[in-house]
Amino acid sequence: MTSINNCNHTRWLRLWRKGKHIMLEASDRPRRLLKDFRNVDEPAGVVVLLGNQTKSIANFKPGNSQLDRKKSNGEYHLYASYLHDARPMIICDGDMPGHNRLPRSCKLQSCHQVEDRIFMEETDSAKTVEASDNIYHRLISPFSDVICIFVEDVGGIDSTLRRLNAWSRCSQLSSTLFVRPALILVTSRGQKTQIENAVNAASLNDYFQRIRIVTVCRRTRKLRSRNVKMKPKQCLALRREILRSLDIIQQSRLMAGMLFCVRHTVEFLYTASEIVTRSSCEPFDYINRSRDNNPIATDFVKHLTTFLCYFDDENMKQLALPHIASSIILDQYPPGMHHFKPLDVFNTLYREGCAQASENLKIYRQESGRPVPNLDISSLIKAEMHSKFSKFEELGSSKELHLYNLAQFYENGIFPSCGESCFSCLQRKPMYSLPCGHWVCQICVKIFYSPNTGDPWLFYVNKCILCGVDTAGLRIRVKPDTATTRVLSIDGGGARGCIPLEFLQALQTSIGLPYPVQRNFDVVYGTSSGAMSTCALYFNGWPIEKCIKYFEQSSREAFKKRRLSQVLIHLFGYIPILSPTFRFIVSLLVDSKYSAQNLEIIQQEVYGTNCSIVNSREASEMGISMGVTLTSTDDTSTFIVTNYGVAGENREKSGYYFTPHHLDGIGTFQDGGLTFNNPVSIALKEAAALFPATPEPSIVASFGTGSNRTSYRGPLTWCKGLYLARLARAVRKHLDSDNAWAQLMSNRKPGDRGEFFRFDVEFQSQLPALDDVNSMVKAARIARKVARSSAAMKQLGKCHRAELFFFELDSSRPPHFVSGVYECVGYILCRLRAGTAEFETFMRQLHDHSASFRFRFQEGMLPRAIQGLSETDPTGNFRQEIVFSLPTKQHHFEISLEEGSPASICHISGSPFSLDSLIKQQNMDAKFGTKDHQQPVTIKN
Template sequence: MGPILAWCHRARERRRHRQTLYSFPHLPALFRQACKHVSKVGEDPFNPIIASRYQNLVPLTLLSFLKVLGPGQFRHALQLVASSIAFNAIPTGMHAFAPLCIFDTLYRRPCETALRRAQISSPVTSLEHIRSLVQNEMRLLHNYLGGSVEYYRDTLKRGWGPLRKPLSDTVCFGCLAQFPDRRLPCRHSFCEICFEVFGKRCTNQPYTFHILECMICLARFDGIKVHIQPPTAGARILTVDGGGIRGVVALTSLIRLEAAISHIVGVKLPIQEHFFDLAIGTSSGRRGYDSVHPGHTNRPALGSLIALRLFSQSWSVDECLRQFIRLANKTFRRRPYRTCVPILCHVIDYIYSFAADSQYSADGIEEALKEVFGAEQDMCRTDNNRTKVYRARCTSAAPWYFSPKTLTGLGTFQDGGLWQNNPTSIGLWEWPHVCPDAGEPDLVLSLGTGSALYTQLSIDRFPIRSPHPSRSNGPVRRNSFLLRAYRSYMYLLDGEPAWQRLLGGLPLRRRNRFYRLNINIPGREPSIDDTTEIPGLCENGPPIHALNATAWAMIASLFYFELERPPVYGQWVYTCEGQIRCRLGIGSRRLILEGLARQQARFVRCGEALSGGYVFTVRFTVIDLRAEVSIDLHAPHEGSRPIGGSPFTVHGLVQRQRLYCPFGSANHLKRGPQALLLVPPAKRQRGDPHGAGRAEP
């Protein structure tokens, strides 16, 4: 036994010297990755450093950072680059690989490319300097007793120096590895991961973080909260059709919807604060995020700005309606000569509008926007050419009504309704880019701005042409190709057919997530500039049954399910334990649960009511980690509505919550011992008394 022990000892020392002495659970995780590598890649050698990052890829926005550096700032910035790479390379729980091997494997090529594209005078020398600095930073980080987060926090506080002035919104200056999501009042922008790492987590809201100071300029804040999307909950998307003054229809629908929710739960919950993660609109609305107060935006604003007011300005829906009416009256002001020359006003109006390329002066809408939002509120992230709110009227520049808007460095813009008057499909496309890890949306609410009844419209849209044109001048002129083309084009601008086309392309299982509130307008739709129609439009509202169905769906979307720990495998099944959580704070949460109890609503899992009323802890077993499990909110006479993220699979929950991250995660979250998560084979094993693929009651 002596020689064998000696050989084992020497082998262990060699691995320790090469920093390849793996511990549990690193070794089984690498073994699993090695098996996958051999079965898929072929002859390429297995690299344990690359395999250790399969759950935490290497995003690096170094090029964006280097491009915004001024003269004389590059040398000082190299230390920050090295610290950022070290912090990204060694998350909490990562195996201690050799620092130079980590850099050469993961970061050398991105750094080399960034230095070359940034036109650094000596990229080779700078690269070797960064390599040396990274090696030193990794050693210091390993030896720092306070942990990697505290070490990097101290590095940020002392390292920025002359770079404390905001330089760009295209890179997170906290980690240099992500694109920023939100901007603090000091104008420094950070990604969600940095807010999660350096913020103070709220006790009763696990995805809300208090930001006490800026990590760069050390400016102190009071009352700033950052809300992060729960990983197991889906998106809630609000879209608003275009329509000029008919935007009051969408606001009226929101007011009635808010009242319906208040009637159900017994407490008023402002829609703009609790129910939507992304709002996007055309002409009467615009795109914004409800993730931080105030909201974050990065594209030019749209016309009358319903979504901007609700989510960026945090106005109430009632206040938004009042301001909308005032803005509409100010925007669509008649030119002075209209009252001076009554007989020829229409002729002069057409001539003047043709010459000016617009029917209304843009001064009215720009003055109104500056009055409401101020001229200095940024609406998009462009490094050196910030777009102001009053300039961002560009997508409300409807042809004939307003002239197009030209923004330096961005281009010329006109009404977005010409392309997508119902922007729901744009919202569905946009959300995965905003939150790449998000799954299917939990709720999509489309607000219409009124639609004419289709009986007469269908006759006008597809007329029967006379076989003898010379004998029927009236119908022929009415059905000329120009008028038919015009009617077809106006039909394309109608948001209702676009909604029907969208639903028709969705699988049946997803359609219960999509809701639309709209009203039917007798006769023809009002012109987008006819402010005299506003009072009549405000009197109408969506059907009561549509309001109630949407209200229950929105209430159900406030809840989501999370596992408390990884599932435990035994006796041929996985035992799972988790909680139904609520997005609201503890005070509002208690009130809404009391209101639901009065409505006799209950949570239901896979068709079976959960015992204990509103006890949030849920225990269940599944045979297959990929079997679907559903949790719904069921109310008498209203049916069931899925909660956020439902239906789900246990395997998906584990991945989204990162419960099994043997090599750490980007947020440097400390976890207990990582159990080896086993995935059962697809076929049923001998002796298994159950069939695979179904959840146990």
């Protein structure tokens, strides 16, 4: 990797011509300024110097010779400097063009990230000056505290006033929260009276808060010589006026809540140069721009309306509205956010949403026959937010403020519970149900609960933040931000449901690590018998061996015939001609072939009578999102029941084989296998919805319950051509799990991420019936034989081993553009944690197998070996540093694990990567705070 050298380039913006377009070149110079300041969280002043010659007398930093350099027409430079009292200051150094010439080529700086965009169309010779005015009005004046113009350098009094009048005549302010800057005009002594009269006639006070004229001797222009070491007294007068004006404007910014620190100022400058070419008229919106990487939830109004519907007018005013105001402060002011005035924030971001929620509440009250609220809800929330802001500043944390306000509910009433909205933040759908019945989202888990010191993805949820009730040691695991999902889908198949369990046991052997196999997945879905297996594995957390025994026992109990059926079949059902038809008629008469009572008794013994799928501690601690499918008896619509959302109970209810079951308030449901016997497509959609930052899974494993490939292609007999026979064949094809898998694979495109595996057993003879419990032993034996000889099963195990690793960029050393490439530092990390048997075993196996990582960033390029699998962090956990460079942020690179002999090479989780995706997943561009309240990272030089 090339060493990072500090370059001397200071150019930020540059105008140049390309055909009929005026182009704007913008570099990452604002962000590069951070390394030049001692404390980036101190308030920073912005001083603009316009002129090419006499402005050298305003040099604020001894030895800062860049200000003495003559700049090309249309260039704007940024420097860091400090005042005499050590206050940080950003100097913007530019010129106002006195002619219409612009360069027609763009000399790139290979040490800076530079982007060129069309700034405006050029139709006449005046466009160069107009472009310059646009730069100052839209990119410089919104952030300027003091604008110092050296009149002689920019063409004299007339030229200066033309430009000032052009700025002041702009139809819109340059920003939504505009603090007028100070203007200092530097001229020769003989022109002071003339320029004073001209300025007074121009009426510039609406644009500038303070206007001062400073005179200098004409001889001062000679001071730009580097040999001059002393400045005359008249130059010190200019410095004093700049400092005095800076103090006044910064005090105005402080009163307006617009005094930004260095870190925020440079980010606004960088952002402004990105968005200025998108719109030629919109003013710069500080508040919205600060939320670019953490936007308001799109369904905020829905969650707010849902919450308001739980309260009458009195409790709404006393409890609900203060909580809403607190949740807005929680959302708006994470660590690292500038403390904008709360009223400005409310009017900009939340006013319309609160007003819409108020209207929705009125409609709800009218439709439910309740009195319409006699409250101005939006205004009351605004007032509450304003009153709570001082408490927020006193506590220094919006999280602490929210906890303080939530505690008021503990004494004043019971906090409502809802599975559709997280009532803690009012921003997202909830994901976790706590023992008390309240729901919280994953973001609130990250904000309010502490992670394990050695396992940063395992959070201790010791009590409910909404009611204060103890959770008896609940722990919730979250997926690492850059890791991709691993999906498991288990088909339905009645007694043949033992087959997927045998496959899982074989997978556990293939992985070869001492922990339960179910921990190797993030999203799991099951149908019918697959749902039973899913619940046993994840709801109970049973080892696979116990699940196999439980499944056999429960199947034999579940498939016991009804007493009435046994009597009727004993009397009439053994007549050879009538037997099949008679058995079918009996099942219709009694609504199903088997009663669900036996199965329910077994499940109640295992799970309890009042247990719900959402209350699984085992699944929460494993970090598993699980679901089962149901089919409505009304219109055969498919429903899913999950542990991350309230949709129903956890016990599967079956259709033809088991009587339908009614869930109060929801409907009557039957076997989910009637529509989705292979739920893999549902699992993939849910995985993408649950983890939008990593929507493509890295592993998809689908386990079938047996199939029969024999088919008769000869002439149809008369009975096979009948309508009922044809209908039966069509239904069987619709329910064929292999067809569902084939359809899924046909929709995959070249280059799609992920390894997809389908495991099934092909029976040579007749496929065992769903209720044939006597065939389970044989089916299990065949499944074990298939799994042992399956190369795909061995490959799946190797993929899972590689998936235990993932990659993160070093947030303290973000990608740095130098010499035409991005130089990067990151770490390969491991999901398994030090001190556990599985971690020690895994590390020992990798050492014995001479394992190594492979890095590749270009197709066809030989991978680079990364040795040193023994590297650890201070806590003993695995952490392998990688230093590399890439030509662009969009360029993909791969990291793979190579182990064994013959060697297997498998992607680690998330691979292939790109810098863009990693930066987004890790919130490295969120300079104004993250939604999960991560602490700002100090950037290392």
